[in-house]
Amino acid sequence: MAPLNEEQLHQIRDDRKVQIKHVALKVFAKYGINGTKMSMIAKEAGVSQGLFYRYFKSKDELFMMLIQEAMEESVSSIEKIYSLSVPPKEKIRTLTEVILDDGGKYYFMLIHQAHTSSGVSEKTKQLLEQYPLKLYIDLLLPLFREGQRVGEIVEGDLEEMISSYLSILSGVMVINSQENSFYQIPKVDLLMRILTKS
Template identity: 60%
Template sequence: MAPLNEEQLHQIRDERRDQIIVAAIKVFARRGIIGTKMSMIAAEAGISHGLLYHYFTSKEELFTMLVEDAMVGAEEAMSSIYDLPGSPIEKIRALTMEILDESGTPYFMLIHHARTSEGVPEKVKELIDQNDMDAFIERLLPLFRDGQQAGEIVDGNPEELISSYLSVLSGLMVVNAQGIGGYRLPEVDMLLRLIARP
């Protein structure tokens, strides 16, 4: 009796959801939560604003979901480097390149906006504050320790090294995110000097 079978329906829904998500990441990343109008997302996704609300209950919910996804994605990226071949410093080089790679930027922008904007549910901010940097440090600690023992990485408190290094990367992503120009993304080799032993 059903005019569209279960599967077709499911497919449409998934397509639309993805359309919306892609559009939303793009707009949110550029403009933040306050600067983003639902109508912008709808326009970017090529649908009516009403349809957004078939898929997401509210702007807040949509943003929150994206941030959570972004955090999972960031952590996965962080973890994945252990599977890579090479010495610690080479792994860090690979990670650095992946982070600064254009495709990853929107996720970091999302997290940045989540941290600094107003309209974000307190719940999300706490989630980010607690999770974020500490979780990343946790992940990278073994790698940096190895690097220090191997003499590839400068001495000093490894937690501080990691958080400093990640802060630099985050900052670069934020200022570079909008292609609006002016800033320059340093070469990876330059960035590695922050932590690499000469």
């Protein structure tokens, strides 16, 4: 067998990085940075602890990377909603579903963990400041305003409503982790009642 060429090696490297990140996202989301031990990530990802450090500089660096992605992804999810050609209420419902499904869930949980963990690095804190709640509110404002205009969204202060909506979604995500059945995720319809008329 011919040895792998450089590109193939690069491919393997990248695959492995993605694989580790995928696993780490779930573990960090569930247990936070303090509750997550390197041994957990290594074991779940099926690599040795030593190998981990060939792909990432440190636990903290990986955590930060994931936060970064989570934030970018969340912004991009919102932006994508605008391109759907359905009424505002339907857009919001779709966004809600996206957030609640497996793709979005872990990212939300992770961001929460970042906000509430002790011992996160200064760099991570700076990163978090780059995506304040206000940014999300501003992104959603046009959509909600349109909703009010066409009479699908209840009257009231929009900034407050969006903020509450996001807080509730985040909260619902955060308290939910698969192995633990103490809480359960509310149905989308129920959540929509917060925002919509009758």
